Amino acid sequence: MSKITFLPVLSETIVKGKPIQWAEVRSEAQRAEHDHFAGVKCVGLKPILTAPTGNQKLTKGEGLPVYSLSLAPANLSGYEVCPWRTVDCTRGCIGHTAGNARFPGTVLGRIARTVELAENPYRFFRRLLKDLDKAKYDTNGSFAYRSNAFSDIPWLSILPSLNTFAERNYNYTKSTEMAFRSLRMRKHMWMFGLNQTVYEQAEHLTLSFTGDNLKDCLLYLKEGGNVAVIMAKRKSDPIPATLWGFPTVDGDANDRRYMDPQGSIAVLTPKGGLDRTRKWVVAPNERLEDRM
Numbered sequence: 001m002s003k004i005t006f007l008p009v010l011s012e013t014i015v016k017g018k019p020i021q022w023a024e025v026r027s028e029a030q031r032a033e034h035d036h037f038a039g040v041k042c043v044g045l046k047p048i049l050t051a052p053t054g055n056q057k058l059t060k061g062e063g064l065p066v067y068s069l070s071l072a073p074a075n076l077s078g079y080e081v082c083p084w085r086t087v088d089c090t091r092g093c094i095g096h097t098a099g100n101a102r103f104p105g106t107v108l109g110r111i112a113r114t115v116e117l118a119e120n121p122y123r124f125f126r127r128l129l130k131d132l133d134k135a136k137y138d139t140n141g142s143f144a145y146r147s148n149a150f151s152d153i154p155w156l157s158i159l160p161s162l163n164t165f166a167e168r169n170y171n172y173t174k175s176t177e178m179a180f181r182s183l184r185m186r187k188h189m190w191m192f193g194l195n196q197t198v199y200e201q202a203e204h205l206t207l208s209f210t211g212d213n214l215k216d217c218l219l220y221l222k223e224g225g226n227v228a229v230i231m232a233k234r235k236s237d238p239i240p241a242t243l244w245g246f247p248t249v250d251g252d253a254n255d256r257r258y259m260d261p262q263g264s265i266a267v268l269t270p271k272g273g274l275d276r277t278r279k280w281v282v283a284p285n286e287r288l289e290d291r292m
């Protein structure tokens with residue numbers, strides 16, 4: 001068998017994948033949801049989620065066990081799953097170059113799941129709902145769910161019930177709109193004391209700094225949201241106490257971003273030989289004025 005290699009994406013332009021037909025996916029997701037809760041049999045459903053033991057990065061640190069959904073990032077499967085991606089993040093995406101993406105079998109699995117989402121959404125959602133139910137059963141409901149390990153899909157717009165299984169739902173996103181929407185929802189809950197179950201279902205979104213969205217990031221932080229940056233440092237180097245005037249947390253020590261204090265910045269170390277000269281990589285001693 002010939003050796004399969006996945007080359008790092010180093011393009012200076014964004015080549016979009018085929019659009020997924022979301023209206024059709026939504027309607028098939030709803031059909032799958034109906035059948036799942038009605039107990040309609042669907043044979044041969046293989047697991048689709050990565051269990052906490054399958055992803056060391058998400059398991060690190062104290063907190064709930066994290067189950068995650070790993071699709072093939074950007075256009076790697078032929079379909080686009082990162083609508084807000086930038087040239088820099090595509091070039092440096094850990095879903096292309098680091099961690100388990102070094103293993104062709106892992107990448108092929110991610111591609112197969114993404115193709116199934118686009119081409120057989122009924123089966124995709126039956127697998128997903130089955131796994132979420134199982135995770136809930138296995139953990140007595142005490143687990144966290146990260147639905148976009150290597151994608152940026154607004155799952156809540158497709159099937160809101162996906163967020164009713166885990167105790168906490170969280171993701172990183174490059175969509176300012178989605179981030180603010182999630183923050184607004186959480187703020188309403190804090191302000192009006194909506195019940196805990198609703199709060200838990202609201203997704204916690206950390207806005208990723210892209211090099212071009214500084215104003216949005218600063219506004220999000222001021223409003224109590226969380227931001228993630230890549231910092232040009234070694235993993236063993238300490239993180240600065242503040243960045244751009246906001247407190248920081250070590251994003252590598254624990255992936256559970258929903259535990260971060262409101263209005264703080266999660267600092268991540270570059271992975272997979274990422275080009276540190278790109279504008280989305282911040283310097284440890286960087287001042288806000290340097291960016292303005």
Ligand code: SF4
Pocket residue numbers: 073074081082084085086089090092093094095149150151152174
């Ligand atoms: S949006 Fe995230 S998952 Fe998608 S290519 Fe960029 S870094 Fe990777």
